[in-house]
Amino acid sequence: MSDENLLGQVAGFPLKWCWDVKNSSMTCSEQLPALLGYPTEKTLTLAQILASVHADQRDMLKTLVREVYQKHLTREVRVTISTDKQRFVALLCVWHEANEPHFIQGTVEVLINIPSEQIEFELLHHLFVKAHVGMLVLDAKQRILMANQEFCRSTGFEANELLGISAELFGGSDSDPHLYQRIWLAVDKKGFWSGELLARDKQGLTFAHELTLQRIQVRSEKNCFYVAISKRLDVAMTQIASEQENPRDLLVPDSSSKLLAVAEFKQKLNQSFMQLPGDQTMVLVVFQPYFSKNISTSMSHWLIGNHLLHVPHEMEIGVLSQDLFASFFIVPRNLGVIHQQLQVLMNSICKVDEQQSDIDAIDIKVSLGVSILGTDAISTTQMISHASQALVGSRERGVSSIIYFDNRLQKKMDSKQVLSRLLDKAISGNQIDVFYQPIIDLRTLNITKFEALFRVNLDTKLPYNTQELIQLAEENGWIDRIDLAVTRKGLIDLLSIQEHFKDPAIQLSVNRSMRNDRLSHCCLEDTLQVIMDARIDPKLVTVELTESSFLADVDRQMVWIERLKKEGIEIAIDDFGTGYSSFSYLLNLPINLIKIDRSFVMDLKMGSNAYMMIEMVTSLVHRMGGKVVAEGVETAEILHMLSLAKVDYAQGYLFSKPISLTDIMGGKLPRNFAQHQSVLSVSEVRCARDIMMREFPRVSLDHKLGTVLEMMRNHQHNFWVVIEEGQCRGILRDSEVNAAISPYLETDAEQKRDVLTLNRRVHQILKKGGYESLNQQSEVDIIKRAFQNPETRLVVVTGDTGGCVGIITPDILLQNI
Template sequence: MNKSFTSSVKRKILIVDDTPDNLRLLDKTLTNQGYEVQCAINGELALIGAGAEVPDLILLDIKMPGLDGYQVCQRLKAQAQTCEIPVIFLSALDEAIDKVKAFTVGGVDYITKPFQIEEVLARVENQLALQAAKKEITLLNAELEQRINQRTEQLKRANVELTESEEQFRLTFEMAPIGIAIQTLDGKFIRVNKAFCETSGYPSEELLEKTWMDISHPDDIAVALAYHQKLYQGEISDFQIESRHLTKDGKVVYGILQVAVVRDAEQKPVHLISQFLDISARKLAEEKLIFGALHDDLTNLPNRNLLMERLELALKQAQRQTDYLFAVMFIDLDRFKIVNDSLGHDVGDQLLVAIARKLETLIRATDIVARLGGDEFIILLDHLQDINDAIRIAERICLELNSPFLIENRQVFTTASIGIVLSSPYYQAASELLRDADIAMYRAKEAGKARYEIFDRVMHAHAVNQLQLESDLRDAIAHQELLVNYQPIISLTTGKLTGFEALLRWEHPSRGFVSPAEFIPIAEETGLIITIGEWILREACRQLHTWQLQHQLSNSLTISVNLSSKQLREPTLIKKIEQIINETKLNSSCLKLELTESMLIDNIEAVISTMSQLRGKEIHLSIDDFGTGFSCLSYLHRFPINTLKIDRSFVNRIGEENENLGIVKTIITLAHELGMDAIAEGVETQQQVNQLKALGCDQAQGYFFSKPLSGESAELFIATHKI
């Protein structure tokens, strides 16, 4: 900014708005910027406040009870004390006629609600700078007029002195840092200075053949003409507006245009003097601020703020037009965390940018793709004929994202789970659309990923139920509603009891028994499994040590406890297990921790390190449900595992024409060759027991021997079975 437009004096700003939230936001923001702020909640108080202590600028709402903004502005302009105060209108009205009316009654600028605070600050700064410039220009004009008078007197005394004075005026005019032009009353340029030529891109001889309308932006001419008319009629002595000029090569230059009429001794208009302050750099910075507030830094896609605005507009249009249909598509990348963890966040960021560009090519010109955050994208599909339009785009996205992206000379693979929600009168807010599209997206993930799901009301009911179940689960932990059941594990060689598997159970006070398959995934997702897992481990160890003391079992009985993937990744896992063993006084060799295959292949080296530390403390390790997860055969020999547990899905059918007999035999053989023992789960018949014995299986558990038992029933089972 030119130094002539700055000031060290603390500027006073009056804010007039009948909305308290707007007053508070603007008051706080402007005060933090160093301005002295006054507030008024209606037009009457604004007039009183402006008259008592004249502000440097007024931010004025249009629609208010009592006097509206137009009336307030007219009264301010009608009083000598307040007529020069620049007024910036704030309004949700965005029609051209409203803006013209705002400028007609004396406003200098117009900001449309809902406003961006960066825009307000930039426009306030512009107007205050212009106000300072206007004062400086007034002084300059007065000085020029004084010099003309002095030169007239000097002319009577000496032509030499007049020549010197004219030269000083010429230099002042030519060297002024602001573009200055003298024009005829019909707008033709008579004289222009160097700065004006540089701003317009025209040499002076070409400008002298043009009028101000020739170089003005077509959209700005109507407002400027209205002000010129007021000048000629004597309603105002000068005006200043934000205006755009077109340079010789067609570029748009943003500036503050100030025009004054020069009158003769009889007060007749003689010519116009215009000054143009180039604010293109400031305007560009303002636009960048606004763009940054509404777009994602990484991908340059619209961000949540802009997306929500567009969704609200779509909802309003749907309420006005019953035949208007749109859809929201919620896209979440599958296994994106693995890309970040394995290849680094830089590669992850490049992948997000590549996907953003890909999505832009897959939508129509009327659609919008936005980045919600992380690896989540939203597409607003506008003007649909029916749901099939959205389905076709979703299928195209799924197909395209199946192809690898080339990032830093390597192929990076990802897929997407997509949730689709169609507009309907049911929706009243944009957040509701996002919520339901998110629900549908999670249903797509649960159904196997790399696919889409269309939202229906059943999904919402399920989500509400899941949320309630999570709340109830938190209460269950707090109120100790969770229980541990114990399923016996029997040696197939001796028929004796060798141990128990600790199984989590939940008796809900109103819903009754809640299946682990229903609440364990919620515990995993919310992280509650850490607390629950620690509790069941402590309870199982305490119970086994109690039985060992009561029945003098020494260390012949073991307890198996499932370990979750989140627990396995906990950096304090080893320390917590040591603490529990010490607290319960259980011999660590009596504890077996069960892990699933999928847990083992995620960050293999870290998993092996953790398992080795556990084995170093004589804790036994088992792979649960072996054969049903991701294959880890190539790594199995590296894991310090003691036991493979054969999944019940193989055991249940080995009696049906030996359908799974080969699989079971392979697992048992593999376990023995690696120095492990094998336990069969889900054993229900004598035939299964006989076949497992014949295959050399070491141990078994299932309803044939016993269902999971309460602590009391398990103790009775110990007393009645040989150990």
């Protein structure tokens, strides 16, 4: 049989082996010797198995086998196995049982065939030669050993011309003479360096490139090597590398560059002016950047061009003078849209490059002078003049700002810029306040949780409200910082709130906006970390996600949603009804709570479309095991209608406006709102759905007893619901687990007696009975009768499809009668 046929035949089937340590002999599956490259052998030695594993993994595998033998363990590891004719990845399982002290056993299971070393070498060589970025391999003295095709193409050199020369040959004309020395020191210290540099090609012309250097130590070599990856940037610097050149003569040969010479810029400006649609207008901007370091003109032009590579395609950028730039774009006649585009331009210029090293870090601020066609100008010449005059009239040098030539627009936008600046200062100075609004359980009219809400007191006489500041934070990309600050403070304050009300079960609800998540790459990841770092039970935390922003990128967020759920953190969809009109996503998302937006609640009328929507959504969410919160509850009449619709929780000014922690601790908020009991349509619990516990301890049929034992140590539960494919298969009690494990556990005798027991599965010890299944619509009287059976210690609540959606214990029933 050929090696390829043998691989295909045994793939997915573990081949067993057993090593007799005392007699130094081995027995194994008859296919194993041929698989590991010993076709003429009938059996193997342990040394031969180890020898078949890739050299880089051999020492690790020896250590693993030794540990398994000494500690009576079971271990699995993926290894690469190489023979003369084939290479493949295998799952190697090794175990040693205490009752067979002289035997080490294991299996080898083929997972996937991998290319030979020759093919692997050819692939890597092709990757290097044909890469779409320039690549060099350097020796320990930074001399070039290899250069790929793209590097040769971008620099104009032939490969043989580069061999043996120093990489510093490519330094740009205005490079710091000590720059490369600092770069190589950084590489040797950290193992890599990445940043943007100017370089010279074969003709001596300067260009900008993004350079990554990495130090590589090959085990078989005493000296190290360096790999350089060079990506030529779109902004070519051929004509601006020298300080003496006239910026007005600037030409950028790279056709994809955003920078235009002044003549070309004016030509495009006039063409767009002549072709302007009647329903749109033209905005012209003149801007002057301010740099935190003294840099050359060529470098300043290159930085601006590089930062503006990804602004909208319709936004043209021109160089008017040595330190003055201009831009224009076509937009609808809408001031909000115009200001948003200007904000994009300003943020693009001022952005911090994540790849920029500490060596080259340069902070940029910019002022934009703005003229709008049809508002303050009637020609392109007048627009340039007005935008320049607006820029000259800017009040503060070195502070990013937008200045309109038209005083009416400026007055309207000035307050927005002032508020933005003060908000940024408050966020950076950790001056954010948190207010808390109670969420009321309509079964008991007790406070069940508090929503933590952002507040800030800005040092200004300008009028503003919280929603306006949140919109500014979203526009400027600061909302993540606000959400994290509120979450951190809320988690700290929760302990004080629980102590004040003498109720450790009071929960906290925090908001996380994902509107800027594509830029910040955080949000739910950061949220989980902040919650896990706090000194509270994660099960007391609810994370509220705005409907539209969450569902716009639901696939990417699902991994972190599942991580949050795994820790017991509840997920709520906030402002429900204001985003996606379809309810279909509710069927597939692990959501605990739906918060109905105040716009459906504040003017609620019996029989209205809004009421029928609330009633329908509540019914749907309940059938799925979730609960519903209504926001904006301000009158007793609305509370009555919500109770008729069977809404679970209410939040609004009827109970309390958001208040500070100081006011809560000062006794300004009661624990219970029993004065509203008379308006509720139902004053007592009526069915299983209303009282069941939705989060409960669970295991699967295939869980090992060792894992269950560890869970018992970490959680104070005396039972576990066994769930398989959503269905309850039984109740596992701690007494049954303890009975299955000998009293020698955690003693020296454990290693000899209990390894096999700890590896047993739940289904092997699970006993029948001890619980009764009831539909979630079952009334309390039916639940009472179920517990009258002395053998019923738990009621498992099922949904309409038969799946387990919750449980009821005798204690829970007593609390709700």
